[in-house]
Amino acid sequence: MIWNETKECMTRDEITVLQGKRLHRQVERIYHNVEFYRKKMQESGVEPGDIQTVEDLEKLPFTTYEDLRNNYPFGLLAVPRQEIVRVQASSGTTGKPKVLCYTRRDIDIWSECVTRALAMAGVTRDDIIQVGYGYGLFTGGLGAHYGAENLGAMVIPMSTGNTKKLIDMMIDCEVTAIACTPSYLLHVAEALEKEGLVDRIRLKYAICGAEPWTDAMREQIEQRLNIKAYDIYGLTEIMGPGVACDCRFHRGLHIYEDHFLPEIIDPDTLEQKPHGEPGELCITTLTKVGMPLLRYRTRDLTSLEYGQCECGRTMARIQRFKGRSDDMLVIRGVNVFPSQVEHALLTVAGTTPNYFITVDRINNNDTFDVAIEVEERFFSDEVRKLEKLRSDVENAIHQTVGIKAKVKLVEPNALPHSEGKTKHVEDKRKLSD
Numbered sequence: 441m442i443w444n445e446t447k448e449c450m451t452r453d454e455i456t457v458l459q460g461k462r463l464h465r466q467v468e469r470i471y472h473n474v475e476f477y478r479k480k481m482q483e484s485g486v487e488p489g490d491i492q493t494v495e496d497l498e499k500l501p502f503t504t505y506e507d508l509r510n511n512y513p514f515g516l517l518a519v520p521r522q523e524i525v526r527v528q529a530s531s532g533t534t535g536k537p538k539v540l541c542y543t544r545r546d547i548d549i550w551s552e553c554v555t556r557a558l559a560m561a562g563v564t565r566d567d568i569i570q571v572g573y574g575y576g577l578f579t580g581g582l583g584a585h586y587g588a589e590n591l592g593a594m595v596i597p598m599s600t601g602n603t604k605k606l607i608d609m610m611i612d613c614e615v616t617a618i619a620c621t622p623s624y625l626l627h628v629a630e631a632l633e634k635e636g637l638v639d640r641i642r643l644k645y646a647i648c649g650a651e652p653w654t655d656a657m658r659e660q661i662e663q664r665l666n667i668k669a670y671d672i673y674g675l676t677e678i679m680g681p682g683v684a685c686d687c688r689f690h691r692g693l694h695i696y697e698d699h700f701l702p703e704i705i706d707p708d709t710l711e712q713k714p715h716g717e718p719g720e721l722c723i724t725t726l727t728k729v730g731m732p733l734l735r736y737r738t739r740d741l742t743s744l745e746y747g748q749c750e751c752g753r754t755m756a757r758i759q760r761f762k763g764r765s766d767d768m769l770v771i772r773g774v775n776v777f778p779s780q781v782e783h784a785l786l787t788v789a790g791t792t793p794n795y796f797i798t799v800d801r802i803n804n805n806d807t808f809d810v811a812i813e814v815e816e817r818f819f820s821d822e823v824r825k826l827e828k829l830r831s832d833v834e835n836a837i838h839q840t841v842g843i844k845a846k847v848k849l850v851e852p853n854a855l856p857h858s859e860g861k862t863k864h865v866e867d868k869r870k871l872s873d
């Protein structure tokens with residue numbers, strides 16, 4: 441099945457009734473099949489029968505990424521392992537990744553959600569789409585790929601890392617749509633401009649996500665490439681890309697409420713916030729079979745708009761993201777936790793745990809700078825040793841985090857120290873304007 445207009449335009453009452461039914465069924469299944477949730481519900485005296493409507497959501501326990509890590513890799517499965525046909529993963533704060541397992545049906549629903557998102561952007565089976573998200577454990581590549589195939593479009597699985605080839609094929613195959621991170625698309629725009637090739641492309645749409653971006657960035661992409669650009673949101677734990685996407689009015693990202701039950705909570709008190717108020721987005725998966733999650737704390741800070749959109753869709757809209765309630769940074773589309781840098785430093789002798797990360801966006805590219813205090817002796821020894829240490833640190837960070845940092849080694853006490861919680865990060869990007 442492709443775009444389901446009926447579902448996307450249900451009345452609020454119809455959505456609420458459908459969500460209540462699916463929530464009830466999901467909680468029954470989870471209670472009987474996932475020990476982690478059964479124990480949590482028993483601890484708070486909640487029985488599956490207590491959950492009949494969306495109003496009962498508050499009685500259910502939250503799920504955090506620590507819970508996922510503690511149950512790595514298959515502890516939260518709600519089906520026998522033989523029913524799982526795919527695993528995807530995303531980096532966690534330290535060590536083990538967060539793993540997500542899909543049944544065949546989960547993959548079908550994921551594809552359908554991405555198909556809806558592409559259709560919302562105007563992509564049809566007549567389009568030729570390049571997928572420029574990474575393929576592999578990251579959900580971007582395969583998620584966009586299956587959604588576009590399900591739509592019936594012609595898919596070119598470019599993945600990341602070869603801009604020249606991407607541009608060549610974009611021109612030769614007369615590509616009309618692209619799915620990639622917004623910062624990468626700006627990089628592509630720059631390369632096209634440099635080679636004087638902008639007039640040679642046939643691109644009409646871009647579906648960009650995986651990292652925070654601004655309306656200004658969207659307008660720049662649209663103007664420089666003469667296309668329409670759309671925002672797509674998602675996270676590995678819930679599914680991958682396609683949890684929500686914006687329409688041509690760009691008044692927030694429509695979340696597919698028939699599959700995902702969103703709520704906004706206060707990240708400190710964990711109380712639910714009234715409709716429209718800002719806080720942390722939590723999502724309960726209503727139809728996921730393999731690894732369903734209850735009240736998953738995304739850590740993404742936003743608010744939800746429930747009024748009908750000008751496009752006619754009634755599904756709630758996620759408003760501009762205001763950042764995150766934890767210390768995760770999304771740099772060039774990659775999730776980075778400062779503690780990963782700390783772990784990388786532990787593997788290199790001569791470094792200290794005193795580091796400072798600065799993230800900025802210069803010419804639409806994210807910069808990732810890390811300053812690290814190293815032992816005094818490196819400054820009295822030959823320069824060669826300092827340079828070797830710098831390159832070891834760069835490699836260790838690259839291996840742990842997955843992207844390259846620009847590393848600067850400094851003398852002991854050169855970085856700001858504090859008695860209380862030391863600040864390790866400055867994010868200079870203005871992403872919430």
Ligand code: DLL
Pocket residue numbers: 530573579580648649650651652653671672673674675676677680681682738740761764770775
């Ligand atoms: O980034 C899935 C994805 C792939 C989404 C391709 C869109 C396109 P993770 O690697 O698990 O999954 O990272 C999820 O990235 O909690 C947000 O903080 C951030 N994020 C994802 N999409 C957006 C967006 C994929 N459109 C984390 N705007 C999320 C802002 C986004 N932040």
